Amino acid sequence: MNEPPRWQNLFNDYANASFMDILRREAPHLIPGAPSGGQDAAPEPPHGTTVLSVRYRDGVIMAGDRQATAGYQVASRRIEKIFKADELSGVGIAGAAGPATEMAKLFQTELEHYEKVEGENLSLDGKANRLSQMIRMNLPAAMQGLVVVPIFAGFDEKAGLGRLFKYDITGGRYEETNYDAQGSGSKDARDSLKKLWKRDMPREEALRVTLEALIDAADEDVGTGGPDLVRGIFPSVKTITRSGFQDVPDEEVRHVVETILGDRTRNANGS
Amino acid sequence: MPLPYYVSPEQMMKDKAEYARKGIARGRSTVTLEYSEGILLVAENPSTLLHKISEIYDRIAFAGVGKYNEFENLRIAGIRHADVKGYSYSRGDVTAKALANAYSQALGNIFTQDIKPFEVEVLVAEVGDSNGARNEIYHILYDGTIEDERNYAAMGGQAEEIRRFLKDHYAEGLTLDAALQLGVRALTVTQNKTLSEKDLEVAVLDRTKVRRKFRRIPVEALGQLLGTGR
Numbered sequence: 001m002n003e004p005p006r007w008q009n010l011f012n013d014y015a016n017a018s019f020m021d022i023l024r025r026e027a028p029h030l031i032p033g034a035p036s037g038g039q040d041a042a043p044e045p046p047h048g049t050t051v052l053s054v055r056y057r058d059g060v061i062m063a064g065d066r067q068a069t070a071g072y073q074v075a076s077r078r079i080e081k082i083f084k085a086d087e088l089s090g091v092g093i094a095g096a097a098g099p100a101t102e103m104a105k106l107f108q109t110e111l112e113h114y115e116k117v118e119g120e121n122l123s124l125d126g127k128a129n130r131l132s133q134m135i136r137m138n139l140p141a142a143m144q145g146l147v148v149v150p151i152f153a154g155f156d157e158k159a160g161l162g163r164l165f166k167y168d169i170t171g172g173r174y175e176e177t178n179y180d181a182q183g184s185g186s187k188d189a190r191d192s193l194k195k196l197w198k199r200d201m202p203r204e205e206a207l208r209v210t211l212e213a214l215i216d217a218a219d220e221d222v223g224t225g226g227p228d229l230v231r232g233i234f235p236s237v238k239t240i241t242r243s244g245f246q247d248v249p250d251e252e253v254r255h256v257v258e259t260i261l262g263d264r265t266r267n268a269n270g271s
Numbered sequence: 272m273p274l275p276y277y278v279s280p281e282q283m284m285k286d287k288a289e290y291a292r293k294g295i296a297r298g299r300s301t302v303t304l305e306y307s308e309g310i311l312l313v314a315e316n317p318s319t320l321l322h323k324i325s326e327i328y329d330r331i332a333f334a335g336v337g338k339y340n341e342f343e344n345l346r347i348a349g350i351r352h353a354d355v356k357g358y359s360y361s362r363g364d365v366t367a368k369a370l371a372n373a374y375s376q377a378l379g380n381i382f383t384q385d386i387k388p389f390e391v392e393v394l395v396a397e398v399g400d401s402n403g404a405r406n407e408i409y410h411i412l413y414d415g416t417i418e419d420e421r422n423y424a425a426m427g428g429q430a431e432e433i434r435r436f437l438k439d440h441y442a443e444g445l446t447l448d449a450a451l452q453l454g455v456r457a458l459t460v461t462q463n464k465t466l467s468e469k470d471l472e473v474a475v476l477d478r479t480k481v482r483r484k485f486r487r488i489p490v491e492a493l494g495q496l497l498g499t500g501r
Contacts, residue, residue, distance in 0.1 A: 019351075019354050019355075019358075022351055022354075022355060023355065023358065026355055027355065027359060030358065030359055105358070106358070109354055109357070109358050112354070113350065113351075113354045116325070116326050116327070116350045116354075117347055117350055119320075119322065119325070
């Protein structure tokens with residue numbers, strides 16, 4: 001008597017606007033962190049290394065190096081670690097590259113799904129909280145070594161400013177006010193940012209500070225890739241402001257990187 | 272024990288169809304037109320919050336007429352279908368055809384198996400890429416009948432008259448403002464009132480946009496496109 005109308009079996013009935021919940025019911029094997037068959041120690045998967053986020057006058061900058069490592073080998077020189085989550089936010093991924101990329105993709109779909117079903121965007125806190133739940137779901141995989149710890153940053157329309165969040169492997173979410181970095185080179189990047197970051201920096205200065213930190217991380221950490229002038233590979237840098245998520249073009253990054261390297265060569269600072 | 276009534280299947284279907292058609296005829300209409308840069312959807316809808324037109328996926332839009340709660344259910348089911356498919360395969364694999372078929376199945380099942388049929392018609396539009404792929408417009412009726420339309424489509428109370436009007440006045444390669452003006456004229460063809468931008472809900476699937484092609488046209492921009500001097 002109480003069975004749902006037959007036609008609903010074609011789509012199924014879900015109570016809210018969460019894409020993740022649908023996936024958990026319909027296709028649980030597609031969820032990041034779902035237990036897989038074997039318990040054997042797998043060969044070490046590629047790891048993404050350093051991502052960082054910096055608050056500045058107009059919003060936040062997110063940046064990451066382009067290298068993925070597997071053990072002591074370079075797995076990829078051109079991996080992308082900063083993903084657009086929606087128009088006003090982005091995720092930077094560090095840790096096991098496979099699950100992290102998958103998590104970023106699920107997160108994008110989650111936000112877009114909510115937006116389409118509800119007709120409006122989630123608040124920035126809502127987005128950050130959702131990501132924290134995804135990281136928590138990945139905990140079993142993290143215990144086996146597939147750690148995923150992203151940085152989430154975005155522009156908060158209500159508050160009118162850029163905000164950034166860091167996470168731990170249990171899904172703990174901590175808001176940072178000024179800057180943060182994640183990944184193997186994160187300590188070096190943070191040390192650099194600690195000295196260089198200033199309140200309300202204009203875009204050019206923020207860009208320079210960001211790239212200084214990434215260059216320092218690449219300098220000190222073997223896993224982090226520096227700017228590759230030979231192949232023309234530069235860190236990926238994005239800005240998130242009131243007007244949306246934007247790429248900083250490679251030419252501009254190259255120009256700033258060359259200025260920094262030029263200054264360092266001349267003055268032998270940072271050596 | 273009393274015997275259940277016998278009603279012949281023909282009679283039952285006829286009654287249901289008549290019931291659904293009456294429900295749909297009470298509602299306001301929606302037109303869809305292909306224009307030079309995509310697909311335009313225009314609905315007569317004074318509400319700015321309860322939408323008749325919405326985004327399903329990157330290149331796909333949805334429009335519904337009839338009973339709001341019924342087509343709203345279908346809209347959300349469609350978004351779920353598209354998002355799961357796009358996540359498990361690739362974004363390019365989500366097609367209007369598959370979605371239109373799912374709607375057709377759903378509405379067909381409801382029509383034959385439930386006591387009360389849905390009083391809705393829905394439309395699924397997919398804009399083709401700039402490399403010359405063609406647009407697709409599917410129109411699904413309350414009983415699951417599916418039609419694939421070219422150039423223009425009309426749904427709702429005055430659909431017949433609107434279709435006749437568009438047949439005479441539609442030309443290929445319309446600009447956005449010309450298409451919009453034609454669409455609005457078509458909506459008023461059976462009424463002797465004019466529609467202002469406040470009575471309209473307008474959205475486009477704009478093939479020049481990156482990734483998500485769906486865009487609502489806000490009231491201010493509508494005024495300009497319609498030529499406020501009218």
